[in-house]
Amino acid sequence: MRRIGLVLGGIIVLGGATLGAVHALSPDTGQSPPILQSARSEIVASPVQVQPAVVQQVPQSQPQIQLSFAPVVRATAPAVASIYARRVVQEQQSPIFSDPLFGQLFGGMGRSQPRVQNALGSGVILSPDGIVVTNFHVVGNADDIRVVLNDRREFDADVILQDQESDLAVLRLRGASDLPAIQIADSDRVEVGDLVLAIGNPFGVGQTVSSGIVSALARSGISVGSGRGYFIQTDAAINPGNSGGALVDMQGHLVGINSAILTRSGGSNGIGFAIPANLVSQVVAQAESGQTQFQRPWMGVSGQAVDANLAEGLGLGTPQGVAITNLHPQSPLAQAGMTSGDVVLAVDGEPVNSPQEMMFRLAARGVGGSAQVTWVHAGARQQSTVALVAPPETPDRARLTVQTLALRGLVAETINPAVAAEHGLDPQETGVIVIDAPDIAGRVGLMPGDVLHGINRQPVQTTADLDRALRDPTRYWEIDLERDGQRSLLRFRL
Structure with missing residues (x-):
């Protein structure tokens, strides 16, 4: 699947992890067996403090010498699935059709052709009736989603909630019942140094488990989703295909959803990032209540x-x-x-x-x-x-898809407090934000996230203003826009 290479060689969103205290596990009981018997030797009085000697003994049984994550894996692995997503995208057929006038003369013939994109990822089953959480970048805008369980059962799935900002999506499996499910932990209780396991399907080789520790908490500014995320960092091996997989603790509880790695090579370098389980829990709760978009409290x-x-x-x-x-x-x-x-x-x-x-x-x-x-x-x-209230939706966001030649294909919304919060804008920002910029809109230089303030010296505060301004028959255009906090003018001729 597509990989995004950014900071220090690259943040790769993976197209999955486990936390807890380090201890030895008995394969039979799951308890920490005594490994060494110690006896305190007699200490002769002395002005210097002497540490007691330790008498070491040979372990008497297999459980006394076995260190294994097998009990945790047996409890959690059945609740981690592989996800195969398919989407059809429109791709430019020939560079000659990039010329807007050429496309207009020939009625738009040949501008694009459909192409199938396949994505591989992982997902975590959270309820016996088939609620599964994964990453948005795995299933976002997918036309078909197939989920394969660890026991080889297969289900078609529907997205019931998706949130690009957090890079989370919630699926419902069709016709599923009595599925193995994993319990969600309180990720606020996770500490640096806790032992974790990452479970997923890296590179499509099949379900794989890797171990590590929590390397850091409260990592932010990682370029996943909106880039405004907040992550648990782990050194458990995470690779492409692990996205959406489980990060679990030694109690077998979910502490995070694996989402990305920092890498120079494209593979694991021991710097992986997982979305904390407490946010996952809130997203899933809203999905189960019938919402299709995740609603965040508005602080403005x-x-x-x-x-x-x-x-x-x-x-x-x-x-x-x-x-x-x-x-x-x-x-x-x-x-x-x-x-x-x-x-x-x-x-x-x-x-x-x-x-x-x-x-x-x-x-x-x-x-x-x-x-x-x-x-x-x-x-x-x-x-x-x-x-904790929802952000105001006034004025109405009034989404517009531009049909006129000047910025054909542009998708934009009027900025209100809710839209500003969704896109990380200043709480008092006004204007129109670009949601998508395909076709001519993209070729003239517009990008998603751009804020439009004016067209040909006419102020643009709403999508209605934008629609009126674009009906001008002129061939010369000047767009007053803001990108990454910087104001500039975009000029072009059609």
Whole structure:
């Protein structure tokens, strides 16, 4: 499947992992058997402290010398499946048809042809009736999905919820019942050094188990999905095909969904990333309630991690928390009294040290409840109960697919607080955001995520404004756009 190579050689989204305490397991009982018998020797009084000697004995039985993950694997492997996804995409047939006027003269003939893309990944069964979680990049926009269980049973599957930002998707297997399922752990209890297993189908060779530890927590800025994710890092071997597979602890509970690796070669270098189980749990709960899109609580703020220089300027003793740089006047944090320059330290007692970590803590709690937010204002620590509400959908996002020649194929939405939150924009951003830019729209240089503010000196605040501006019969175009926070003009002639 397609691999995305980025930072330090590449972040590869894999087209899967296990946590817990390190101990020896008995194959019969799953308990930690005594390996060594020790006896304390007599210590003669001395001004120097002497450590007691240890008398080592030969192990008396096989369980005393066996270190094995087999009991955990037997309990969890049946709940990890292989996923085969198929999608049909339109591909340019010939470079000559890239010329908009040529395509117009010949009625658009030959511009593109269908091509089949196949994707391989893994998935985790979470309920006996066939709820499976995997990665969005494995099944997103797929036309056909086939799920193969460890016991070789096969099921067709439907996507019931997908969320590109978190890189998660929830499937329902058709006609499934009495399936093996895995229990979800509290990923907030995971610690660096915990032992984990990664289970998946790397390179399509069949179900494979690898072991490692939790290498780090709260990794953010990894370029998966929207790039605004929050991950558990592990050194368990993860390779293409592991995407959507399980990261489990020594109790056989799911602590994460494997999603990506950092690599120079395309294979595992011992730096893998898994989506924490607490977010997975919230996404699955919304899918089971009938939602098709994951809804995050709206905070209506943007911020930055507090470094040493910023901490000194804000009067903080140590670099910690997230400094609020902008907030929507109607946002829950603004209603609680927060202003720009305040620092959020924790959500429900869990420290937050990056905007991604703060948003993860809130998303894992879901819409409809509340959270205790600890923050600093003018040097004084405060705590407020903040309502977790859905982002406002006003003005209406009013999605538009452009049919006129100038930007034919462009898909755009009016930016409102909900759209701004989905795309990581400033909470008070206005204009129109590009959702997709195929056909002429892409060839003139537009990209998904671009924010359009004007067309030929006419302001664009809504998709209705965009539609009106594009009906101008001119052949000369100037687009005022914002990309990655930088404002620029895009000029072209048709």
